[in-house]
Amino acid sequence: MTAFVVMTSSSLAYAAGSAAELDGNFKLGPAIIVIGIIILFIVVGLLNKASDTANYWAAGRSISRVGSGMAIASNWMSAASFLGMAAIMYGSGYHGLAYVIGWTGGYVLLLVLMASQIRRFGKYTAPDFIGDRYYSSGLRATTAIIGILISVCYCVGQFGGIGIMFEWVLGLPYLWSVIIGSSVVLLYTLISGMLGVTKNQQIQYVIIIISFMIPAFIMTWKFDYFWLLPPIGYGQLVSDIVTGIPNNELVNSYGHSFAILPSPEYALPWDPSTGKDFFQWITLSFSLMVGTAGLPHVIQRFYVVPKVSDARWSVVWGLFFICILYWFSPLYSAFGKVLSSNPEVGALAKDAIVVYTAQLADIHPLIVGFLAAGAISAAFSTVSGLLVAGASGFSHDLYYRVFNPNATSEQQMMMARIATIVMAIVVTVIAAYKLALIAQLVAVAFSLAGCTLFPLFLLGIWWSGSNKQGAIAGVTVGISISLIAIAYFVAGKMGVDLPYSAFIGYYLNAWSFAWIAAPLAILANIVVSLMTPEPPREIKKFLAVHVHGAEDMG
Amino acid sequence: MTESENMYNFNFFRPTPGFAQHNARLIAAVVLIWAIAIFGFQTLLKVTEQPAPEAQLAQFEEIWPGVLANNASTQDLKDLSKIYLNLLGRHVALRSNQDFKLGFTSAVYNLLPSNERQEFLSLTNKDFGAIKTSTGEISSKLDLKKDSLLAQVIPYALVPYDGAPVSEMALKKIPTIMQKNLMHYRSALTDTKFLGFPFHYFYTAIFLLVLFIGLCLFYCNAIDKLNIKYDLETEDGKGVYHDK
Numbered sequence: 001m002t003a004f005v006v007m008t009s010s011s012l013a014y015a016a017g018s019a020a021e022l023d024g025n026f027k028l029g030p031a032i033i034v035i036g037i038i039i040l041f042i043v044v045g046l047l048n049k050a051s052d053t054a055n056y057w058a059a060g061r062s063i064s065r066v067g068s069g070m071a072i073a074s075n076w077m078s079a080a081s082f083l084g085m086a087a088i089m090y091g092s093g094y095h096g097l098a099y100v101i102g103w104t105g106g107y108v109l110l111l112v113l114m115a116s117q118i119r120r121f122g123k124y125t126a127p128d129f130i131g132d133r134y135y136s137s138g139l140r141a142t143t144a145i146i147g148i149l150i151s152v153c154y155c156v157g158q159f160g161g162i163g164i165m166f167e168w169v170l171g172l173p174y175l176w177s178v179i180i181g182s183s184v185v186l187l188y189t190l191i192s193g194m195l196g197v198t199k200n201q202q203i204q205y206v207i208i209i210i211s212f213m214i215p216a217f218i219m220t221w222k223f224d225y226f227w228l229l230p231p232i233g234y235g236q237l238v239s240d241i242v243t244g245i246p247n248n249e250l251v252n253s254y255g256h257s258f259a260i261l262p263s264p265e266y267a268l269p270w271d272p273s274t275g276k277d278f279f280q281w282i283t284l285s286f287s288l289m290v291g292t293a294g295l296p297h298v299i300q301r302f303y304v305v306p307k308v309s310d311a312r313w314s315v316v317w318g319l320f321f322i323c324i325l326y327w328f329s330p331l332y333s334a335f336g337k338v339l340s341s342n343p344e345v346g347a348l349a350k351d352a353i354v355v356y357t358a359q360l361a362d363i364h365p366l367i368v369g370f371l372a373a374g375a376i377s378a379a380f381s382t383v384s385g386l387l388v389a390g391a392s393g394f395s396h397d398l399y400y401r402v403f404n405p406n407a408t409s410e411q412q413m414m415m416a417r418i419a420t421i422v423m424a425i426v427v428t429v430i431a432a433y434k435l436a437l438i439a440q441l442v443a444v445a446f447s448l449a450g451c452t453l454f455p456l457f458l459l460g461i462w463w464s465g466s467n468k469q470g471a472i473a474g475v476t477v478g479i480s481i482s483l484i485a486i487a488y489f490v491a492g493k494m495g496v497d498l499p500y501s502a503f504i505g506y507y508l509n510a511w512s513f514a515w516i517a518a519p520l521a522i523l524a525n526i527v528v529s530l531m532t533p534e535p536p537r538e539i540k541k542f543l544a545v546h547v548h549g550a551e552d553m554g
Numbered sequence: 555m556t557e558s559e560n561m562y563n564f565n566f567f568r569p570t571p572g573f574a575q576h577n578a579r580l581i582a583a584v585v586l587i588w589a590i591a592i593f594g595f596q597t598l599l600k601v602t603e604q605p606a607p608e609a610q611l612a613q614f615e616e617i618w619p620g621v622l623a624n625n626a627s628t629q630d631l632k633d634l635s636k637i638y639l640n641l642l643g644r645h646v647a648l649r650s651n652q653d654f655k656l657g658f659t660s661a662v663y664n665l666l667p668s669n670e671r672q673e674f675l676s677l678t679n680k681d682f683g684a685i686k687t688s689t690g691e692i693s694s695k696l697d698l699k700k701d702s703l704l705a706q707v708i709p710y711a712l713v714p715y716d717g718a719p720v721s722e723m724a725l726k727k728i729p730t731i732m733q734k735n736l737m738h739y740r741s742a743l744t745d746t747k748f749l750g751f752p753f754h755y756f757y758t759a760i761f762l763l764v765l766f767i768g769l770c771l772f773y774c775n776a777i778d779k780l781n782i783k784y785d786l787e788t789e790d791g792k793g794v795y796h797d798k
Contacts, residue, residue, distance in 0.1 A: 342706060463565040540563065550562070
């Protein structure tokens with residue numbers, strides 16, 4: 001038995017191909033790991049098949065705070081976190097840390113401003129909250145549509161990450177990789193529903209974090225850094241990159257010395273050579289933070305916990321589990337910087353730098369394969385959550401609430417499944433164009449959420465005077481600015497030069513336009529609300545008494 | 555407006571008495587710490603930074619007028635070549651910049667004795683393999699060790715060359731590229747080390763995440779007590795109105 005295991009693993013390792021082959025040639029060992037993990041997800045999904053709408057939408061409100069926190073972290077840790085952040089830091093140095101801060105700092109806002117308040121409001125979905133708070137079916141429908149658009153934008157980045165990883169593992173062209181990956185995640189999302197996805201996401205978190213940590217420990221040990229705590233150990237490496245590392249006996253998988261010319265631009269803030277500046281760092285981190293607090297699929301997580309206090313504590317646990325990965329992520333870009341510094345390595349696809357770094361570090365191919373599986377797992381877990389959020393937005397908030405209030409559970413379920421399939425097809429088509437890096441594409445979704453939904457939630461919870469007209473004005477401003485920013489971005493990619501494109505491209509950048517759009521949307525909401533009739537008394541009373549604990553005066 | 559209607563009018567800055575007031579103060583404290591820790595620090599980083607050009611930038615600015623006037627010395631051309639190699643070695647994107655690489659190729663050509671120039675021109679027009687095997691010869695002309703980090707860049711820094719002077723348009727781009735890549739901005743926050751990190755990097759990549767978790771923990775503990783005190787939640791965390 002022992003001999004069989006040794007022979008099998010040796011064969012797999014050999015079949016996994018040379019560690020120096022960075023390109024997407026077929027790698028049997030990693031392919032088996034990836035396929036095995038995907039089958040595991042599907043089996044777990046099948047075992048948790050949802051039977052009715054309540055289970056599908058809110059997991060029967062039966063998940064514990066730690067479990068919910070783990071699910072939040074798994075849902076959050078997408079291809080953007082797993083692959084994209086290291087990619088940005090590899091290419092732009094300190095600027096990439098704006099993504100780290102943006103995607104964690106927003107949780108503080110989410111906790112103090114939203115979590116328990118929304119839970120107390122007691123609705124299933126974000127559009128439900130908006131529709132009831134602002135007594136407007138039009139706003140409910142609009143929020144549902146925005147939620148779908150956010151899910152689509154977000155998924156585009158994830159499908160891109162799936163495509164890159166399948167390309168690496170299976171040696172398939174990018175487009176086929178995206179199609180296969182999207183088909184698999186669609187399959188288990190359709191049949192398991194939200195209950196299955198939530199429980200599955202806890203398993204996915206464990207796979208994600210272990211796969212990410214193992215190579216980090218190996219690299220810090222192998223290259224003589226403080227390996228007991230890699231997130232601290234790589235600090236010296238960052239300093240070494242700044243001052244340069246001379247030729248030495250440590251080598252990468254190509255046989256090149258673990259050395260690099262002095263490269264201060266890697267660590268210095270907004271270095272001119274990166275093309276990024278202070279304004280871009282601040283606006284990007286701000287946009288990502290307010291976007292975090294406005295994402296419907298994150299907010300929906302609060303409904304799966306049994307108690308209001310669990311909604312708060314699941315944010316804490318979720319943030320803790322997320323930070324574990326985010327502490328490790330810059331390590332990959334730092335090692336990648338040195339390991340790829342020899343010109344013979346050439347220009348690497350930044351979005352795959354996590355995997356390339358592990359390969360260049362000459363880590364065992366099966367561990368690298370497990371890492372790739374972790375990346376795919378990260379993308380899958382997020383995509384499934386996004387598809388559910390988008391599908392629920394269409395089925396529950398548009399179809400049932402607006403178009404067909406007499407729809408049965410079965411009809412809603414059917415609509416949800418159709419919406420899921422349509423969304424997946426649309427996303428696959430867009431992802432095929434590779435418009436930008438994963439993290440940048442995902443940041444578009446955050447900016448969209450930050451300037452449309454975040455102002456609605458913020459003022460809806462914290463100001464009794466925010467009314468329907470003000471909300472419509474705010475959303476209109478947010479959507480208008482979003483359309484301008486995204487239109488200019490797409491036009492630029494298509495080679496079309498619109499007027500003032502340099503100005504718009506800088507101040508209304510596609511991944512950070514919420515820095516101005518969110519405040520303007522809030523301002524519009526306030527101004528118009530003050531000019532129009534107050535909200536109905538019942539709504540103000542419900543908000544004051546049930547959400548904010550005021551005394552019930554009758 | 556009746557008193558009860560007034561009670562139901564509130565905003566974050568004018569919360570209803572009791573729980574909402576305490577909650578608002580708690581939130582304000584957390585958000586203030588959060589904002590200062592993130593944006594305050596980055597602003598401090600910005601206002602305290604000073605220009606810190608690499609020594610090679612001053613060297614380039616001293617050499618460049620001679621290059622433009624075609625009277626740069628051999629030593630100056632060697633130093634300039636090393637500056638080119640340094641940047642080409644550090645920046646992958648620059649290795650796609652044909653004008654920049656032409657500058658390097660031209661510098662090497664001009665520092666060679668006239669009887670070696672033709673051979674060099676032929677080399678630049680050969681395939682990559684042939685160029686790579688000649689790295690040792692070129693590196694020795696530049697007073698570089700064959701296996702040094704800069705020497706490794708040479709095969710990737712050369713472009714096919716015919717000996718003609720570099721165009722004015724190409725020459726105009728070089729100082730801008732040098733300025734962009736050799737100028738940095740540093741401060742005490744970037745130059746101080748903490749646990750091996752440049753301090754600013756540790757603060758942003760490690761400490762801020764710890765702070766976020768700490769703020770969340772603090773808030774949850776404080777608000778749990780407030781909710782129980784004001785009968786919004788029971789001791790086991792159930793909401794009085796919503797969790798049956």
